[in-house]
Amino acid sequence: MGIPLRSGNVRKPNEKMRLIVTTFAGVIFGFFLGVSFPTLSLTKMNLPSSLFPSIDLTYIEDKYSGLSTQAIFNALNSLKANKDVSVPPDKHNETKIWVPTNPRGAERLPPGIIASESDFYLRRLWGQPSEDLTIKQKYLVTFTVGYNQKATIDAAVKKFSENFTIMLFHYDGQTTEWDEFEWSKRAIHVSARKQTKWWYAKRFLHPDIVAPYEYIFMWDEDLGVEHFDAEEYIKLVKKHGLEISQPGLEPNSGLTWAMTRKRDDTEVHKEAEERPGWCTDPHLPPCAAFVEIMATVFSRDAWRCVWYMIQNDLIHGWGLDFALRKCVDPPHEKIGVVDAQWIVHQGVPSLGNQGQAENGKAPWEGVRERCRREWNMFQDRMTNAEKAYYEAMGLHPNLTMKHWD
Structure with a gap:
């Protein structure tokens, strides 16, 4: 124990x-x-x-x-x-953004972050974005080109000041070859083989892309510019209130329309006298409210309307010049030809040679047939679209349109 x-x-x-x-x-x-x-x-x-x-x-x-x-x-x-x-609210109950007035597809974004427009200004890969641009071009000029016309295009580009963004649409696929010209290194190059300027315009010149530019020049590659100055042209367009215009054409260069012929007694003209029966109204094409599509110049607002009128599949643009008047009001006052700054249409069939020989026809013949066919198709589409609209509104105006051959 x-x-x-x-x-x-x-x-x-x-x-x-x-x-x-x-x-x-x-x-x-x-x-x-x-x-x-x-x-x-x-x-x-x-x-x-x-x-x-x-x-x-x-x-x-x-x-x-x-x-x-x-x-x-x-x-x-x-x-x-x-x-x-x-602590933030549960993710399933968090506040969501939905702004119906935003552009379609961007309703979930706060309005302050939306960039609805763009431009063709070239930017650096370094430094501050705010310091990228030494100048913001006010105008845009486009040429649809093949390398064989390089001399003509070089001369034309030099008529446009540093206020212009230069854009080349290459239908022959050759782009880097143009770097022999110093200005080409600052230009915008877009290449797609065997396409027209209206095909390019519909796909690369959306109104929200070209919104910074006051005027858009849509030019062919075969225009002589010895008597042309782009800055002076802009001054005259503004002075006379033209929303859609073109330079006057030298009278001896194979003109199609009286309206586009250069006059010696005026700075600008807005009407002309055509052959008998060609004009049902002196204020309608081709006697007024009319310019051709070879060297057209559009204001920013006019282009926003015209772009929506260009059809995706009608790439040659034939018939479009007769419908340009629908994009300005009144058209016989805001569409005109600038006589004091004029050009020469050289008539080089370069794009026609990009066609394909079929059924014993030369390449250019098939291209020309397609042009005429598109003209009739465009007029039919415009007439039918207007008819459908007016019928829906309970109106029945006379909408017959002349088909040109």
């Missing part, structure tokens, strides 16, 4: 000593942990998510690095106490 008692008396001092040693070791460990804590990465410690629910440890580490351990834990307690107001 005495042995167990002695044994119990011996264990009590040992338990006290163990408790003292354990406490001392805990204090020492806590001290060193507290000293080293600011240098530890909370995000790298494998802490259970239940310890600090809904708290961003990275934020705490960044904000409170270098502070004492007590300050960090005070911050944790503060964040935990206010988590109901600082």
Whole structure:
């Protein structure tokens, strides 16, 4: 009976000593942990998510690095106490953006971020975007070209000042060859084989793309420009209020229409006398409200309308010149020919030679047949579209249109 008692008396001092040693070791460990804590990465410690629910440890580490351990834990307690107001709402219940007045497809974006228009301004790969442009061109000129006409195009481009963005549409696939000209290195080049300027225009000159330009020149490649200055042309267009225009054509260059013939007694003319029976109204084409499609110049607003009228599949544009009047009002006042700045139509059948010989016909013959066919197709589409609209409105105007052969 005495042995167990002695044994119990011996264990009590040992338990006290163990408790003292354990406490001392805990204090020492806590001290060193507290000293080293600011240098530890909370995000790298494998802490259970239940310890600090809904708290961003990275934020705490960044904000409170270098502070004492007590300050960090005070911050944790503060964040935990206010988590109901600082934590974002559940992702399934968050507020969504929907602005019906935004462009179609962009309704989910805040209006302030939408860039609805673009341009052809060339930018650098370095530096600040705000410092990219030393000049913003005010006008755009496009030429649909083949490399064989490089001399003519070189002469034409030099008639356009630095206020013009130069854009070449290459129907023969040759682009880098043009780099022999210094200006070509600053031009915009678009290449698609055997396509017309109206094919290019429909696909690359959307009104929102060319919106920065006050005027858009849509020119062929076979135009002599010895008597032409682009800046002076713009001045006359503005002076006479022309929304759609072209330079006068030299009278001895095989004209089709009296309207486009250059006159010597005026700066601009807006009407002409054609052959008997060609004009049912002196204010209608081809006696007024008419220019050809070889060297047309559009204001920004007029082009926005014309672009929508261009048909995707009717690539030659024949008949379009008779319908341009639908895009301005009054057309016989806002469409005209600039006589004081005139050009020569050289009549180079370059695009015609891009056709294909079929059934014993030369390539250019097939192209010409397609042009005439498209003219009739366009007139039919316009007449039918207008008829359908007026019938839907309960109106029945006379919509007959002359078919030109």
